[in-house]
Amino acid sequence: METDGVALTPEQARSALADAERVRASAAELSAAPWPTWFAVTLTLYVAALPVTCGGIAAEADWLLPRPAWLGVMLAITAVYGALLAVAARAWRDRTGVALRWDVLPKWATVPLAAGLPVLLVGAAFAFRVTGRPGWLLAASLISAAVSVGFHLAFVRLHRKTA
Template identity: 60%
Template sequence: METNGETIRPTAQQALAALAETEQVRASTTALSATPWPLWFTVALTLYTAAIPPVYGGTLAEPDWLLPRSTWSVVLIVMTAAHAALFAAAASQWRRKTGVALRLDVLPKRVTIPLAIGLPAVLLGSAFVFRATGEPLWLCAASVVGAAVSVAFHLVFVRLHRKATA
């Protein structure tokens, strides 16, 4: 530092305090960048996951169930497009916040592979069981399971990232 042509050096205590403050800022930044997508997206994803069974079940219902099949198909298309747009917004927000792209491939395989196989089987399988039995209880049960898995996955994701930054 220079003042009036003189160089002033910080004392050892000032330098240590500055380093400690820098480390605290770095830890805070790391924790911030490690948090998952925003809460609003978690809520939207959970609602989307819970809505898939009844909407998909409505598209497969024979005869029409509650609404015409074409209406269910339009709802499914609009719902999927809205989810894609919200996912893009959340990924963009993540990139602005952390400076890195949202990459789902870095998540632990022990968590994501069972989720990638099991959740679609439950959500879509319930629609086929509903079509075969005509019993909407399957759709309701799959919605509850889907919402619970969505929230649980988010909490596991948060825990894994906190553990990685600690």
């Protein structure tokens, strides 16, 4: 806070300290999620790329890339995601002493996610194959990314309630 040589009043100082405490508490809440923020971003990018990749694999004719290239992209991004998941899980275990487990997350969130996301990915690829319109893939990518961000924020909020 720039004061231009003017001393802060006690009220301004208390307000600045309260603001700093809110920022610290918010950062602590976000860092308490079961995965680091960089991994939440990685997961979001991965699920956003999956519909397009599945659509490329499912396309009747070569679409943007040959089908074997799409398969290679799918294998590469899945391998990178798997490796980063292992790094995130190890970081969580090192930080907390507890293994990263999906079964401790609330069933009200994980069951629809586990059932709905594959339907969204396969459904969009199927709709793209039938219609030839890539809008299906774009819509599925945007929905998948929104679900990923929403799931992360819901877990942070859930953690805030229990902490």
